[in-house]
Amino acid sequence: VEFTKVAADPSIVNLGQGLPDISPPSYVKEELAKAAAVDRLNQYTRGFGHPSLVKALSQVYERVCGRKIDPLTDILVTVGAYGSLFSTIQALIEEGDEVIIIEPFYDCYEPMVKMAGAKPVFIPLRYKNDGNSTCSADWVLDPAELANKFNSKTKAIILNTPNNPIGKVFTREELQVIADLCIKHDVLCISDEVYEWMVYKGNKHIKIATLPGMWERTITIGSAGKTYSVTGWKLGWSIGPQNLIKHLQVVHQNTLYTCPTPLQEALAQAFWIDFKRMDDPDCYFYSLSRELESKRDRMAQLLQEAGLKPVIPDGGYFMIVDVSTLNVDLSDVDEKQPYDYKFVKWMIRSKKLSAIPLSAFCGPETKKQFEKYIRFCFIKKDSTLDAAEVILKNWNKQTA
């Protein structure tokens, strides 16, 4: 909330907040127009999810997961993935529980866990590489350190893959380590997979729910906003076993009851279009990913040329950058804030370029570890990246 206000200024090149400035595919907009023209679709639909949408979701994910998914009992449609996270946490987490959160994390996990009365337990991804170029795969969990975080109070672990902000795509082996601990300690897994379609060459998105012993203890969360570049539609979903989803449905019926109808109908139609071509490279799930990969590469190059050190993401549409190499002296600025907060504010003011400081994504103990990084979002149209290029190319020409 803090940074979206600052970057609302149109003279600033906004690579901060995670939203596309590219247009959603035209068929998605057309389906919405078609839906809005049907009288019945402007009134309430089924509370737990519009029938045609949950049907489409079950088909797409049955294919991906290789298991039967009941559209009425195994799926809940929510107001964005955000709403799914909230419903899951309110349904299954309470006072006395501990929830493991991997740092850096999407910032809402911590306040949501606290709002449910539970204790967040943090474990950081640690950078393990001495080489020059770094990529998100270099950031790993220490298995022993992770095992130590599990105890009898641990109710759940929140997994985010591909990860925001680093862009790490957890490998099968890494997921197996987490799964083993979940099974051993009878812990739930809340798997935030909103960027599931955005994985780049050489990487594969694996659903932890498909690992042995995991389906029955995992809630997998997805997002229309990220899948179809329509963040403003605020539609998401939770998929899991009936005995868990039923509790999310109870939360839902006591919080907002039902999600908007025309948007759900349009989304269902868009999913049918892409479901039919899931074997085709033209499927939007894959074509968007290809488009983003070239933007990722361009962004990385521009940053490197300006003397910054980007961490090349294997997935997602964010890139974190080590800014310490620039040695911008901000010691005269308000000391109480972490370095990256000060850097971003300075960069917005003096370079007219915005990003998000990485310490926004950390628990209190690790802020020092991450304060030399800032996060850029690259799901931006060419003209935005062109404007960013101008700023980055001229960076060294201006003195700090």
Added chain:
Amino acid sequence: PIATSEIFKLAFSLQAKMSRPVQAQRLEGIDKNIWVEFVKLAATYSKVNLGQGFPDFPPPDFLKEAFVRALSGENHMLHQYTRAFGHPPLVKILAQFFGKLLGRDLDPMTNVMVTVGAYQALFCCFQAFIEEGDEVIIIEPFFDCYESMTKMAGGTPVFVPLRPKAPKDGKLMSSEDWKLDPAELASKFNEQTKAIVLNSPNNPLGKVFSRRELELIADLCVKHDVLCISDEVYEWLVYDGKEHIRIASLPGMWDRTVIIGSAGKTFSATGWKVGWTMGPNRLLQHLRNVHQNSVYHCATIAQEAVAQGFQREFELYGKADSYFIQLPKELQQKRDWLVQSLDAVGMKPIVPEGTYFLVADISKFKSDIPDVPDSDEPYDSRFAKWMVKNKGLAAIPLSAFYSGPHKSIYNHFIRFCFAKEEATLKAANDILQKWKQEKTSP
């Protein structure tokens, strides 16, 4: 030895975990929901659905056009996130529109917050203001979520009934005849009372609280320093020249009231799920806190369209073309039609002063559905289920709007929604007429 003790420790902790339910305690007692059940029944059996409260006519053309303009226009950024607490054009026009009605300068950024329907606005209020140890006064009959939302927040619901007064001879009962007993109401306020929920016009009865009745409530709120959650979603649907009075406009009330409104009810677009809250910043700041940790953003396009709808209504306010004048006029006719229809077959309607609901006494039809003495289920619920399955006519039992122990008090009433096309109301009439004939013929 170390390994074995570790195994024992793990085994014990797993055993303890397995004996605890997986779900959080806050879900206790709120898992049943009347709508899930009755919506399914209507979807399966009904030929004529006068049950769930939504219009079967479309939203007005100007609103649908605004929606299409927003989604297909040059500004494709309307498909992306907007301001979390409300799309700027919408909060601005809401502040302007309602500021005028309240006679107050409203700041769109701090006195207004947009929500996913009025339902989510209610949720934010309960989560923001109610916790364990708090009591919430709820007037019966009530929209059912007030009770479960109070419980989910850890609060204790305290019920006070509207009591019916027999109408004058030969006249039909009116929702006006259902009143609060002032002494009874006053007795419900104590040190634990945190809030009272007011719903005017009231769902399901259609009662429009008078100025005197609102003053009664307001005096008690001020005296006991109690908040008022004012659900005014049916604010435009008032009939017979009655006036909808906003309790927040009474002395001492603005500062302790959250007003809740709904685009779904205002513009006949329940599927858009756009609602709002209005009130002083000292209260709205807490709603914003809950909102940003639960839903964060509301969908953009519908907000843009609703903003344009309100802009139009602001310019046409009080004029004949205003949707806020035309809709209640149309609905009043439908109300009168359904009242006549029900009266003709022997179901006794309570004529509503507002909303698009009316409640009818089905005692004359009881013979078709025999009483089951030891049944857990209230009679009217069994009646409504039998009616939808056997007659194809869907309605909602009044007991749905009462707390557990009170469900059997008024168990021979059902609620009809009359926000329906003429054809629908005619079809309902045909079913009722046929049913009556079947009863009178041997």
